[in-house]
Amino acid sequence: MSSKQIVVIGNGMVGHHFVKTLVESGADCRITVIGEEPRPAYDRVHLSEVFAGRDPGELALVSRATYKEWQVDARYGDPVASIDRAARQVTTRSGQRVSYDKLVMATGSYPFVPPVKGADHKRCLTYRTIDDLGAIKSRATHSRVGTVVGGGLLGLECANALKNLGLQTHVVEFAPGLMGVQLDEGGSRMLRRKVEGLDVTVHTGKNTRNIGPGSECALRMDFADETHLETDMVVFSAGIRPRDDLARACDLKVGERGGIVIDYRCKTSDTDIFAIGECALFGGRIFGLVAPGYRMA
Numbered sequence: 001m002s003s004k005q006i007v008v009i010g011n012g013m014v015g016h017h018f019v020k021t022l023v024e025s026g027a028d029c030r031i032t033v034i035g036e037e038p039r040p041a042y043d044r045v046h047l048s049e050v051f052a053g054r055d056p057g058e059l060a061l062v063s064r065a066t067y068k069e070w071q072v073d074a075r076y077g078d079p080v081a082s083i084d085r086a087a088r089q090v091t092t093r094s095g096q097r098v099s100y101d102k103l104v105m106a107t108g109s110y111p112f113v114p115p116v117k118g119a120d121h122k123r124c125l126t127y128r129t130i131d132d133l134g135a136i137k138s139r140a141t142h143s144r145v146g147t148v149v150g151g152g153l154l155g156l157e158c159a160n161a162l163k164n165l166g167l168q169t170h171v172v173e174f175a176p177g178l179m180g181v182q183l184d185e186g187g188s189r190m191l192r193r194k195v196e197g198l199d200v201t202v203h204t205g206k207n208t209r210n211i212g213p214g215s216e217c218a219l220r221m222d223f224a225d226e227t228h229l230e231t232d233m234v235v236f237s238a239g240i241r242p243r244d245d246l247a248r249a250c251d252l253k254v255g256e257r258g259g260i261v262i263d264y265r266c267k268t269s270d271t272d273i274f275a276i277g278e279c280a281l282f283g284g285r286i287f288g289l290v291a292p293g294y295r296m297a
Contacts, residue, residue, distance in 0.1 A: 004029045007090060007100035009080045009246070010069030013044060014277030014293035015106030016061050021297055023070045026296065031072045032098055034090070036079035036128060040064060045290060047133065051161035052288045056130050083250040085270055102272055105247065105260060106297075108145070109240035109278040109288065118211030124217055124234045136235060140165040143232035145172070145217050149208065151178040152240035158192055158237045159200050170201045170229060172221065174238075177204055242279045255281040266296050 003209065006022065006029045008015050019033060035041075042059040050056050067074040078092045089099045111126040113119050125135050127148075136158075146162040148155050151173030162169045171178070177188030178195065192202050207224035214220035217230040239293045242259040253261040253269035259281025266282075276296035278288055286294065 004101040005099060006031050006104065007098055007103045008033045008106060008277075009042045009090065010106035010108055010243075010277075011037070011074070011076070012106060012108045012277065013041060013061065013290055014297050015104075016041035016109070017125065017294050018104060018168035018297035019064055019067075019070075020062070023072070028120050031070075032100075033067070033072055033074045034078070034080050034092060034098070035074070035076045037131070038077035039130070040067065040074065042078065042130065044128075046131070048157040048161050050130070050133050051137070051164050054087040056133070059130070065185060080246060083246055083273075085250050085273070088272060102270070102274065104275070105268075105273065105275040105279055106277050107246065109242050109286075110234055112239045112241050113236045114208065114238060116208050116211055118219075119234075119236070120269065121219065121234075122213060123232065124211065124236065127154065127235050127237045128240075134234075137163070137165065139149060139233050141166055143218070145170070145231045146235065147221065147229065147231040149173075149234060149236045151202070152176065152181070152237070152239065153179060155237035156195065158235050160198070162235070163198065163200055167232075168201075170203060171195065172203045172206050172208065172229065174207055175204065178202065190249060211242050240278065241287055242281070244279055247275070247279075255284070259286050274296075 008019060009032050019031060041061040045059060076161045078094045083092045083094045088244045089097050091097050108236050111128045123243050126132055146167035147170040148159045149172050151171050159169050159171045178191050195202055208221050209224050210222040212220055215231040218232045221229045244254050245257055247254055247260045255261055260268055260275040260279050262268055262275050262282050268275050277293035
Protein backbone atom coordinates (compact mmCIF):
# COMPACT_ATOMS: atom_id res chain seq x y z
CA MET A 1 0.00 0.00 0.00
CA SER A 2 1.33 3.41 -0.94
CA SER A 3 -0.93 5.45 1.36
CA LYS A 4 0.75 7.01 4.37
CA GLN A 5 0.21 5.70 7.87
CA ILE A 6 -0.90 8.52 10.20
CA VAL A 7 -0.88 7.74 13.92
CA VAL A 8 -2.68 10.06 16.33
CA ILE A 9 -1.80 9.87 20.02
CA GLY A 10 -4.78 11.06 22.02
CA ASN A 11 -8.49 11.12 21.34
CA GLY A 12 -9.65 14.25 23.12
CA MET A 13 -11.63 17.02 21.43
CA VAL A 14 -8.66 18.32 19.41
CA GLY A 15 -7.37 14.87 18.44
CA HIS A 16 -10.82 13.89 17.20
CA HIS A 17 -11.24 17.15 15.29
CA PHE A 18 -7.99 16.44 13.46
CA VAL A 19 -9.15 12.93 12.52
CA LYS A 20 -12.54 14.23 11.33
CA THR A 21 -10.88 16.96 9.26
CA LEU A 22 -8.41 14.51 7.74
CA VAL A 23 -11.14 12.02 6.81
CA GLU A 24 -13.32 14.74 5.27
CA SER A 25 -10.37 16.00 3.21
CA GLY A 26 -10.26 12.70 1.32
CA ALA A 27 -6.52 12.36 1.92
CA ASP A 28 -4.93 9.09 0.79
CA CYS A 29 -3.84 7.77 4.18
CA ARG A 30 -4.48 5.15 6.84
CA ILE A 31 -5.31 6.50 10.29
CA THR A 32 -4.69 4.88 13.67
CA VAL A 33 -5.96 6.60 16.82
CA ILE A 34 -4.60 5.55 20.22
CA GLY A 35 -6.56 6.95 23.17
CA GLU A 36 -5.67 6.70 26.84
CA GLU A 37 -9.23 6.77 28.14
CA PRO A 38 -11.49 3.73 27.64
CA ARG A 39 -13.97 5.69 25.50
CA PRO A 40 -14.01 7.75 22.28
CA ALA A 41 -13.70 11.56 22.29
CA TYR A 42 -16.23 13.57 24.28
CA ASP A 43 -17.02 17.20 25.02
CA ARG A 44 -14.98 18.28 28.06
CA VAL A 45 -16.31 21.83 27.87
CA HIS A 46 -19.72 20.69 29.15
CA LEU A 47 -18.39 18.11 31.61
CA SER A 48 -19.96 19.80 34.62
CA GLU A 49 -23.45 19.24 33.16
CA VAL A 50 -23.14 15.58 34.16
CA PHE A 51 -23.46 16.71 37.79
CA ALA A 52 -26.78 18.33 36.86
CA GLY A 53 -28.09 15.02 35.56
CA ARG A 54 -26.90 14.90 31.96
CA ASP A 55 -26.00 11.41 30.75
CA PRO A 56 -22.21 11.17 30.14
CA GLY A 57 -22.99 9.39 26.87
CA GLU A 58 -24.58 12.58 25.55
CA LEU A 59 -21.17 14.26 25.61
CA ALA A 60 -19.76 11.85 23.01
CA LEU A 61 -18.36 13.51 19.87
CA VAL A 62 -17.97 10.28 17.95
CA SER A 63 -18.77 6.57 18.27
CA ARG A 64 -16.68 3.48 17.68
CA ALA A 65 -19.08 2.64 14.83
CA THR A 66 -18.40 5.97 13.11
CA TYR A 67 -14.63 5.48 13.28
CA LYS A 68 -15.12 1.99 11.85
CA GLU A 69 -17.24 3.46 9.05
CA TRP A 70 -14.44 5.97 8.38
CA GLN A 71 -11.96 3.04 8.32
CA VAL A 72 -10.09 4.54 11.25
CA ASP A 73 -8.29 2.02 13.47
CA ALA A 74 -9.28 3.35 16.90
CA ARG A 75 -7.78 1.83 20.05
CA TYR A 76 -8.76 2.80 23.60
CA GLY A 77 -7.55 2.23 27.14
CA ASP A 78 -4.03 1.27 26.09
CA PRO A 79 -1.99 4.50 25.99
CA VAL A 80 1.26 5.00 24.11
CA ALA A 81 4.20 4.35 26.45
CA SER A 82 7.10 5.27 24.15
CA ILE A 83 8.03 6.67 20.76
CA ASP A 84 10.94 5.31 18.73
CA ARG A 85 11.77 8.14 16.34
CA ALA A 86 14.47 6.21 14.48
CA ALA A 87 12.16 3.28 13.74
CA ARG A 88 9.12 5.60 13.38
CA GLN A 89 7.15 3.40 15.71
CA VAL A 90 5.11 3.80 18.91
CA THR A 91 4.69 1.17 21.61
CA THR A 92 1.63 1.02 23.86
CA ARG A 93 1.54 0.12 27.52
CA SER A 94 0.46 -3.44 26.67
CA GLY A 95 3.36 -3.81 24.22
CA GLN A 96 1.56 -3.26 20.92
CA ARG A 97 3.76 -1.64 18.29
CA VAL A 98 2.35 0.66 15.60
CA SER A 99 4.47 2.12 12.79
CA TYR A 100 3.89 5.59 11.38
CA ASP A 101 4.90 7.79 8.49
CA LYS A 102 3.61 10.85 10.30
CA LEU A 103 2.79 11.08 13.99
CA VAL A 104 0.37 13.61 15.51
CA MET A 105 0.60 14.18 19.25
CA ALA A 106 -2.70 15.35 20.73
CA THR A 107 -1.91 14.28 24.29
CA GLY A 108 -3.61 17.28 25.88
CA SER A 109 -2.94 18.27 29.46
CA TYR A 110 -3.25 17.03 33.01
CA PRO A 111 -4.60 18.73 36.15
CA PHE A 112 -1.97 20.55 38.16
CA VAL A 113 -1.84 19.37 41.76
CA PRO A 114 0.23 21.74 43.93
CA PRO A 115 3.13 20.08 45.79
CA VAL A 116 1.26 20.01 49.09
CA LYS A 117 1.98 17.39 51.74
CA GLY A 118 -1.05 15.12 51.95
CA ALA A 119 -2.36 15.91 48.45
CA ASP A 120 -2.12 12.22 47.59
CA HIS A 121 -4.80 11.30 50.16
CA LYS A 122 -7.64 9.16 48.76
CA ARG A 123 -10.07 11.98 49.58
CA CYS A 124 -8.08 14.39 47.37
CA LEU A 125 -9.30 14.23 43.77
CA THR A 126 -8.91 16.02 40.44
CA TYR A 127 -11.51 17.37 38.02
CA ARG A 128 -10.69 16.62 34.40
CA THR A 129 -12.30 13.47 32.94
CA ILE A 130 -15.56 11.51 33.01
CA ASP A 131 -13.87 9.02 35.34
CA ASP A 132 -12.98 11.94 37.65
CA LEU A 133 -16.67 12.86 37.80
CA GLY A 134 -17.54 9.35 38.88
CA ALA A 135 -14.93 9.47 41.65
CA ILE A 136 -16.19 12.87 42.86
CA LYS A 137 -19.82 11.76 42.93
CA SER A 138 -18.88 8.58 44.78
CA ARG A 139 -16.82 10.43 47.39
CA ALA A 140 -19.54 13.07 47.83
CA THR A 141 -22.00 10.45 49.05
CA HIS A 142 -19.78 9.96 52.12
CA SER A 143 -19.02 13.65 52.68
CA ARG A 144 -20.65 16.67 54.29
CA VAL A 145 -18.11 19.36 53.34
CA GLY A 146 -16.28 19.70 50.02
CA THR A 147 -13.48 22.07 49.05
CA VAL A 148 -12.21 23.07 45.61
CA VAL A 149 -8.63 24.29 45.31
CA GLY A 150 -8.61 26.76 42.44
CA GLY A 151 -10.69 29.87 41.81
CA GLY A 152 -10.60 29.85 38.02
CA LEU A 153 -13.49 29.03 35.71
CA LEU A 154 -13.19 25.24 36.06
CA GLY A 155 -12.76 25.52 39.83
CA LEU A 156 -15.96 27.55 40.13
CA GLU A 157 -17.80 25.08 37.91
CA CYS A 158 -16.60 22.29 40.16
CA ALA A 159 -17.69 24.22 43.27
CA ASN A 160 -21.15 24.59 41.77
CA ALA A 161 -21.18 20.85 41.13
CA LEU A 162 -20.26 20.06 44.75
CA LYS A 163 -23.01 22.42 45.88
CA ASN A 164 -25.50 20.62 43.64
CA LEU A 165 -24.36 17.32 45.19
CA GLY A 166 -25.55 18.67 48.54
CA LEU A 167 -22.20 19.53 50.11
CA GLN A 168 -21.27 22.55 52.19
CA THR A 169 -18.82 24.02 49.67
CA HIS A 170 -15.62 26.07 49.92
CA VAL A 171 -13.30 27.51 47.27
CA VAL A 172 -9.64 28.04 48.17
CA GLU A 173 -7.59 30.30 45.88
CA PHE A 174 -3.92 31.24 46.18
CA ALA A 175 -4.34 34.56 44.34
CA PRO A 176 -6.00 37.59 45.97
CA GLY A 177 -9.10 37.26 43.79
CA LEU A 178 -11.20 34.84 41.73
CA MET A 179 -10.49 34.39 38.00
CA GLY A 180 -7.55 36.78 38.25
CA VAL A 181 -6.40 36.02 34.68
CA GLN A 182 -9.71 37.09 33.12
CA LEU A 183 -10.96 39.78 35.53
CA ASP A 184 -9.65 43.00 37.03
CA GLU A 185 -9.91 43.68 40.75
CA GLY A 186 -13.41 45.14 40.56
CA GLY A 187 -14.73 42.28 38.43
CA SER A 188 -13.18 39.74 40.75
CA ARG A 189 -14.88 41.34 43.78
CA MET A 190 -18.23 41.32 42.00
CA LEU A 191 -17.81 37.66 41.05
CA ARG A 192 -16.95 36.80 44.64
CA ARG A 193 -20.19 38.40 45.85
CA LYS A 194 -22.15 36.37 43.28
CA VAL A 195 -20.45 33.11 44.27
CA GLU A 196 -20.94 33.74 47.98
CA GLY A 197 -24.57 34.54 47.22
CA LEU A 198 -24.89 30.91 46.14
CA ASP A 199 -23.83 29.88 49.66
CA VAL A 200 -20.29 28.94 48.62
CA THR A 201 -17.57 30.15 51.01
CA VAL A 202 -14.60 31.75 49.25
CA HIS A 203 -11.08 31.87 50.73
CA THR A 204 -8.57 33.95 48.70
CA GLY A 205 -4.89 34.56 49.33
CA LYS A 206 -4.56 31.09 50.83
CA ASN A 207 -1.43 29.00 50.39
CA THR A 208 -2.16 25.40 51.40
CA ARG A 209 0.83 23.93 53.23
CA ASN A 210 -0.50 20.61 54.50
CA ILE A 211 -3.52 18.31 54.27
CA GLY A 212 -3.93 15.95 57.20
CA PRO A 213 -6.59 14.34 59.41
CA GLY A 214 -9.30 16.65 60.76
CA SER A 215 -11.16 16.61 64.06
CA GLU A 216 -14.66 17.56 62.84
CA CYS A 217 -14.22 16.43 59.22
CA ALA A 218 -12.09 13.78 57.54
CA LEU A 219 -9.41 16.29 56.48
CA ARG A 220 -7.83 19.51 57.70
CA MET A 221 -6.16 21.97 55.32
CA ASP A 222 -3.44 24.05 56.99
CA PHE A 223 -2.59 27.38 55.36
CA ALA A 224 0.61 29.41 55.42
CA ASP A 225 -1.08 32.19 57.41
CA GLU A 226 -1.65 29.67 60.25
CA THR A 227 -5.40 29.42 59.62
CA HIS A 228 -7.02 26.13 58.67
CA LEU A 229 -10.13 24.64 57.09
CA GLU A 230 -11.78 21.30 57.80
CA THR A 231 -13.32 19.40 54.92
CA ASP A 232 -14.31 15.86 53.94
CA MET A 233 -12.94 15.99 50.39
CA VAL A 234 -10.64 18.20 48.31
CA VAL A 235 -10.91 18.61 44.54
CA PHE A 236 -7.91 20.16 42.80
CA SER A 237 -8.81 22.41 39.88
CA ALA A 238 -5.79 24.69 40.00
CA GLY A 239 -4.91 24.81 36.31
CA ILE A 240 -3.39 22.43 33.77
CA ARG A 241 0.03 21.37 32.58
CA PRO A 242 0.86 20.09 29.06
CA ARG A 243 1.24 16.34 28.64
CA ASP A 244 4.73 16.36 27.14
CA ASP A 245 6.29 13.35 28.88
CA LEU A 246 6.39 11.22 25.70
CA ALA A 247 8.05 14.08 23.83
CA ARG A 248 10.67 14.54 26.54
CA ALA A 249 11.43 10.82 26.60
CA CYS A 250 12.18 10.73 22.87
CA ASP A 251 14.17 14.00 22.92
CA LEU A 252 11.75 16.25 21.07
CA LYS A 253 12.27 19.93 21.84
CA VAL A 254 10.11 21.13 24.74
CA GLY A 255 9.73 24.53 26.37
CA GLU A 256 11.52 25.52 29.54
CA ARG A 257 8.20 25.44 31.41
CA GLY A 258 6.76 22.54 29.43
CA GLY A 259 4.96 22.04 26.15
CA ILE A 260 6.07 20.48 22.86
CA VAL A 261 7.65 23.20 20.72
CA ILE A 262 5.96 23.59 17.31
CA ASP A 263 6.28 25.89 14.31
CA TYR A 264 3.43 27.63 12.47
CA ARG A 265 2.61 24.33 10.71
CA CYS A 266 2.42 22.50 14.06
CA LYS A 267 5.62 20.61 13.24
CA THR A 268 7.88 19.64 16.14
CA SER A 269 11.69 19.39 16.08
CA ASP A 270 11.17 16.08 14.23
CA THR A 271 9.83 16.66 10.69
CA ASP A 272 7.65 13.52 10.94
CA ILE A 273 6.00 14.48 14.23
CA PHE A 274 3.37 17.16 14.83
CA ALA A 275 1.73 18.39 18.04
CA ILE A 276 -1.67 20.06 18.45
CA GLY A 277 -3.84 21.32 21.28
CA GLU A 278 -2.91 21.80 24.92
CA CYS A 279 0.33 19.79 24.69
CA ALA A 280 1.76 22.15 22.06
CA LEU A 281 3.88 25.27 22.67
CA PHE A 282 3.71 27.91 19.94
CA GLY A 283 5.42 31.27 20.25
CA GLY A 284 6.21 30.52 23.87
CA ARG A 285 2.52 29.99 24.72
CA ILE A 286 0.25 27.09 25.59
CA PHE A 287 -3.30 27.60 24.34
CA GLY A 288 -5.61 25.99 26.89
CA LEU A 289 -8.80 26.55 24.92
CA VAL A 290 -10.55 24.36 22.39
CA ALA A 291 -10.82 26.98 19.57
CA PRO A 292 -7.03 27.39 19.05
CA GLY A 293 -6.71 23.61 19.29
CA TYR A 294 -9.29 23.16 16.52
CA ARG A 295 -7.40 25.66 14.38
CA MET A 296 -4.19 23.66 14.88
CA ALA A 297 -6.07 20.49 13.94
